[in-house]
Amino acid sequence: MASARHSGRVLPVPMGLVQIGPVVEVKLRPPAIQREFLLRRDGVSPEVTIKLLVDTGAQRTVIEQVVLESLGLTPVSMVPIVGVSQVPEDRPLFYAAIAIGMGIPGKDAGEAVFEREVVGVGSPQRPNAHQGLLGRDFLRFVDFHYHGNNGTFEIVDVPAVIGSSVRKVTGKPPTHPSQKKHRR
């Protein structure tokens, strides 16, 4: 059985992947409990589409704070982080849902939703092609294949994801046995 996967290709091949990196388009939302409350109360729940760079050098997933706040999220804590300067700095910690489109060869397989703590960081003076980083706290739930020679990458193996804090939402509900046509 084929695993669901998110496939990315960065042009031009192969230097696009070198210069830009494995950037994934994701949908960022409030976590499920907040989303359900907002849907009941307002009939809508905010969502933004952003790009995140898969970064094996980042221990945690980080996203620009203005993007997180645009969803009405408020910090649930602060965490000390440190960059190459080695000077620790407290940054706000948010809780958010990150949804990634997944496919099985030839068809759409819905999305994998990753609900986790996310560090809010300041926006760079010069905007990047991405608004944050998918760190190793995300990668621990998936396989990540980097094909530098042909400028592609894949995030694979949703079954491994389902057992974690991530849940998969398939495009179609499974067919109940009573709904299946009988074959002669």
Next chain:
Amino acid sequence: MSLVSLVAQFRQSLPSLQSQYEGKWVIFRESGIVGAFSTFKEAYEEAYRRFDNDSSYIVEQIAPPQEPTPITAGVLFGLC
């Protein structure tokens, strides 16, 4: 109370909380701990149900103080 003050109060209280809540995720307000849970998700969901997004609480794990997280975002987002 600001987020920074609340986090500072929690860090100051941490040693006295460890024997009773070791390993638990707690909802912490100015008045102290208002709930203890096994996972962050459980604690967050209860806090949201009770206090919405009113910034009056934090969700923390009762554990030894964490080392600063190394992160390359320091470079990407001009933190360094």
